[in-house]
Every structure is written in structure tokens, then in C-alpha cells.
Amino acid sequence: MNTPAAIEDFILNGHLHYVPHVSIDCAIFGYHEQQLKLLLIKHKALDDWCLPGGYIKRTETLGQAANRIVLERTGIGNLFLQQFKTFGDPDRAKTNSFDEEKWFKATGVRFNKNNWLIDQTISIGFYAITDFEKSVPKPDMMADDCAWFDLDTAPHLDFDHDEMVKEAQHTMRVQLYHYPIGYNMLPEKFTLTEIHALYETLLGKKLDISNFPKKLIALGLLKKLDEKRSIGAHHSPHLYMFDKEAYDKALKEGVVLS
Amino acid sequence: MNTPAAIEDFILNGHLHYVPHVSIDCAIFGYHEQQLKLLLIKHKALDDWCLPGGYIKRTETLGQAANRIVLERTGIGNLFLQQFKTFGDPDRAKTNSFDEEKWFKATGVRFNKNNWLIDQTISIGFYAITDFEKSVPKPDMMADDCAWFDLDTAPHLDFDHDEMVKEAQHTMRVQLYHYPIGYNMLPEKFTLTEIHALYETLLGKKLDISNFPKKLIALGLLKKLDEKRSIGAHHSPHLYMFDKEAYDKALKEGVVLS
Numbered sequence: 001m002n003t004p005a006a007i008e009d010f011i012l013n014g015h016l017h018y019v020p021h022v023s024i025d026c027a028i029f030g031y032h033e034q035q036l037k038l039l040l041i042k043h044k045a046l047d048d049w050c051l052p053g054g055y056i057k058r059t060e061t062l063g064q065a066a067n068r069i070v071l072e073r074t075g076i077g078n079l080f081l082q083q084f085k086t087f088g089d090p091d092r093a094k095t096n097s098f099d100e101e102k103w104f105k106a107t108g109v110r111f112n113k114n115n116w117l118i119d120q121t122i123s124i125g126f127y128a129i130t131d132f133e134k135s136v137p138k139p140d141m142m143a144d145d146c147a148w149f150d151l152d153t154a155p156h157l158d159f160d161h162d163e164m165v166k167e168a169q170h171t172m173r174v175q176l177y178h179y180p181i182g183y184n185m186l187p188e189k190f191t192l193t194e195i196h197a198l199y200e201t202l203l204g205k206k207l208d209i210s211n212f213p214k215k216l217i218a219l220g221l222l223k224k225l226d227e228k229r230s231i232g233a234h235h236s237p238h239l240y241m242f243d244k245e246a247y248d249k250a251l252k253e254g255v256v257l258s
Numbered sequence: 259m260n261t262p263a264a265i266e267d268f269i270l271n272g273h274l275h276y277v278p279h280v281s282i283d284c285a286i287f288g289y290h291e292q293q294l295k296l297l298l299i300k301h302k303a304l305d306d307w308c309l310p311g312g313y314i315k316r317t318e319t320l321g322q323a324a325n326r327i328v329l330e331r332t333g334i335g336n337l338f339l340q341q342f343k344t345f346g347d348p349d350r351a352k353t354n355s356f357d358e359e360k361w362f363k364a365t366g367v368r369f370n371k372n373n374w375l376i377d378q379t380i381s382i383g384f385y386a387i388t389d390f391e392k393s394v395p396k397p398d399m400m401a402d403d404c405a406w407f408d409l410d411t412a413p414h415l416d417f418d419h420d421e422m423v424k425e426a427q428h429t430m431r432v433q434l435y436h437y438p439i440g441y442n443m444l445p446e447k448f449t450l451t452e453i454h455a456l457y458e459t460l461l462g463k464k465l466d467i468s469n470f471p472k473k474l475i476a477l478g479l480l481k482k483l484d485e486k487r488s489i490g491a492h493h494s495p496h497l498y499m500f501d502k503e504a505y506d507k508a509l510k511e512g513v514v515l516s
Contacts, residue, residue, distance in 0.1 A: 062346040
């Protein structure tokens with residue numbers, strides 16, 4: 001798929017198969033045991049890292065396109081994926097790092113200022129959350145590398161991608177109050193302490209211990225199991241799991257968790 | 259501006275001035291004294307009504323474009339305006355009502371299947387809320403009419419605009435918990451009963467009387483004035499107004515109101 005011929009065909013004829021002027025960029029957050037990471041790619045022709053992205057096939061819905069892009073980069077399909085904002089500042093591609101001719105040179109295709117990839121592009125931002133331990137990052141055909149970075153110490157990103165990450169995180173934090181999140185990020189059976197830690201990490205702040213998990217139980221999203229985890233002689237907390245049917249309904253319709 | 263020559267120039271050369279393949283559609287909600295309305299336009303070449311919309315100038319940000327469109331249709335600028343979702347189903351324009359040739363005929367310009375307006379278009383949805391009593395609806399150059407409809411009894415809309423309204427309303431209801439809303443929709447000084455009625459109408463449900471307004475006061479968004487409104491001999495409720503500085507800050511940064 002990433003042969004020079006395939007790359008050349010994408011550059012020269014991509015506008016016949018993809019919608020021109022519109023791209024998708026994905027802020028893919030990875031959670032595991034209180035660590036929050038961000039998936040980044042290193043484009044062949046850029047000095048800085050940036051978010052994974054791609055174009056929308058003319059036969060795809062936006063959600064299908066975003067799912068495909070996330071699946072290609074992480075190896076995981078159908079994870080929690082939400083559109084958060086569309087970015088269209090006219091100068092969003094004018095960065096020090098991005099050079100159109102260099103970009104073409106990296107592909108081996110002759111530079112053409114009328115190429116569909118060069119004209120003004122508006123980008124639809126999606127964010128996803130997954131367990132980074134379960135993913136296998138893979139660069140796209142135009143990138144040399146794809147890797148997880150700690151969110152707190154992630155490098156400066158190219159284009160308007162720093163702003164995208166900030167907006168994605170803001171939307172994710174608002175949506176934590178309105179959608180159940182956690183299905184992909186916790187073991188199948190978990191303790192209240194574990195789900196509490198997930199929410200605290202995603203929200204980036206300490207929470208009253210009785211807050212979110214109790215609301216999730218009250219809404220029927222979490223069910224208490226007749227099982228305990230044995231941690232020590234005097235400490236064996238109850239295990240919980242998501243009620244998948246109620247969870248999927250809440251994901252579709254939204255709830256008020258706070 | 260709406261001369262036949264201007265319309266022809268827009269159709270034939272618009273892709274030089276606007277970003278092709280991308281449009282903006284606006285769900286403009288109007289509130290006044292517990293009534294909630296929706297602004298619709300009647301396109302010359304469509305049987306059904308639809309949302310006001312337009313294209314993005316190559317020099318504009320998305321927010322500037324949406325502001326311009328809302329200002330042109332309502333006569334009001336800088337009202338509460340939020341991007342809520344981008345719509346890109348490949349078949350979103352394939353409706354019974356929409357006929358490309360009829361569309362061109364209505365403009366007086368010769369039909370050309372390669373015209374930039376005909377190719378697949380992805381649309382960015384914005385929603386706005388204003389006081390419908392303050393607006394002066396005005397159709398765009400391709401429409402015969404522009405009018406407010408009661409939201410509850412609004413007609414079926416063309417394209418995917420019914421879905422857009424549903425999504426806009428959903429986002430508005432979620433965002434009511436995270437952004438201060440009301441600045442344009444209430445008199446400068448108002449009672450707690452009036453702001454409570456605004457929230458109930460927008461949320462479409464009854465609220466505990468002590469709920470939203472108290473949170474707004476606690477967050478410093480509402481300030482109590484040393485003035486009362488005289489309603490009857492034994493009923494003179496206190497007046498309140500928004501603290502514009504705190505309000506604008508909350509609008510930018512978000513809060514948790516629930």
C-alpha cells in the first residue's frame with residue numbers, strides 16, 4: 001500500500017477518491033494506570049511532530065473516515081471517538097516547519113502548485129481515548145515515526161495542532177460529564193478506585209471520592225458484582241463492570257453525570 | 259449585491275473567493291418570553307424549508323464566516339454562536355426536493371455539472387441563540403423567504419437539516435451546563451424567575467427553582483442589584499444583571515454549572 005507508485009497515485013489522483021479541501025486530524029489520547037499519553041506522528045517533510053490525520057473518501061461518512069484513520073495508526077477499531085471541532089483559519093498551514101516543495105520532494109513526485117493537497121484545507125478534529133498498552137502505533141505512508149508521548153511533556157506540534165489538542169482535551173473534559181467513558185480503558189472487572197483514578201486523570205483534577213462512580217451506579221451504567229478483589233488481609237474491594245446495554249444507550253443519548 | 263450579475267459571478271467564480279467543498283449551516287434559535295423559535299429560509303429551487311447557510315471566504319476564519327451569515331440573516335452581530343458538529347454523509351444532498359438543474363434554472367445560469375457548487379460538500383454546523391423580537395429576518399440571494407418558526411411545530415427540512423437541528427439542540431442543552439447563556443436574550447436587568455424560565459425553555463424541562471440561577475450567582479456570573487421590580491403590593495422581586503467580565507471569561511473558559 002505504501003509503495004512509491006501508490007504514493008504517487010494518491011498525490012496525483014487523490015482528489016477523485018477523497019473530498020478535496022477537507023481533512024481529519026485525530027487527537028488520540030492513551031490511558032493506562034493513571035498515565036495519559038498522546039499519539040503523534042513524525043512526517044517525512046516536517047521538523048515538528050503532529051497529530052495523525054488523513055482525508056475523507058468520497059464514499060465514507062466522517063465517522064467512518066475517522067475510525068479508519070485511528071484504526072490504521074493504533075491497530076484498534078471502534079474505540080471511543082468523538083468529533084470535537086473543525087479548524088479553518090486561513091493561515092493554519094503556514095508554519096515555519098511546513099514547506100510545500102520539501103513536502104513534494106519527500107514523496108518523489110514533481111512539485112505542482114495546483115495539486116489538490118496544496119490548496120486551502122479545513123480540518124475536522126476528532127478525539128479518541130484508548131488504552132495505550134493495547135495499541136500498536138504505525139506511521140502512515142508520509143511519516144517516519146508514530147509514537148506515544150506523555151501529554152504533559154509532549155513536544156510543540158506543527159500547524160494548528162497544539163490548539164487542536166487543547167480543544168480536544170477541553171471537549172473531552174466537558175463530555176466526561178455527559179457520556180460514559182471507560183469501556184476500553186479499564187479491565188473488564190474493576191474497582192471503584194480504578195475508575196475513579198481514570199476520571200481524575202482525564203479531568204486533570206482531584207475529585208470527591210463519592211462523585212463520579214456513584215453517579216454511574218445510580219444511572220445503571222455500572223453494576224456491582226458479587227466478586228471481590230483480594231488485595232490484602234483486610235482489604236478486598238468489590239468489583240464492578242459496565243452494563244454494556246445501558247452504557248451504549250448513554251453513549252448515544254447523553255446523560256448528566258455531575 | 260443580489261443582482262443577476264452578482265449571482266452569476268458567485269456561481270461561476272465563487273470557488274476563487276470561497277473554499278470549495280465546505281459550507282456552513284446555522285441553526286439560529288430565537289427566544290422570547292418562554293417561546294423558542296428557529297430561523298428558516300425558503301430556497302428558490304427547493305420545495306422544503308432549510309437552515310440558513312453559506313460558504314467560507316478564503317480569507318475568513320470559520321467563526322467570522324458564521325458570524326457574517328448570522329448577521330446577514332438576522333441583522334444581529336456577535337450573538338452567542340457555537341460550532342456544534344460537521345456533517346459529511348456522502349448522500350446528504352440527495353433529497354427528493356433538491357434538483358441540480360432546477361437549482362441552476364432558478365439562478366438563470368446555464369447548468370454545468372462540473373460547477374463548484376454541485377460537487378460533494380461537507381457542512382460545518384453552528385448554532386446561535388438570540389432574542390427573536392430583536393431580529394429582522396432577511397432571505398439570501400438564492401431564497402424567497404426567511405422566517406421564524408415555533409421550534410415544536412417547525413416543518414420538515416431539506417437535506418440533513420432536521421438532523422442538524424436535533425444535534426444543535428442536543429449540544430446547546432449540554433453547553434447550557436458549561437457556558438453562561440442569556441446575555442442577548444433577557445432585558446439588561448431581570449428577575450431570577452425570568453432567567454429560570456429561559457433555562458427551562460432552552461432545556462425543555464422543568465428545573466428545581468434553586469438550581470441554575472444560584473449556581474450562576476455562586477460563580478459570580480450574576481450580580482444582585484439594589485433594585486426591585488414592583489409587580490404587586492406584596493411582590494417585588496430583586497433584579498439581577500450579568501457581570502459582563504466574569505461572563506465573558508466563563509464563555510471563553512467554560513464552567514460547570516450543574
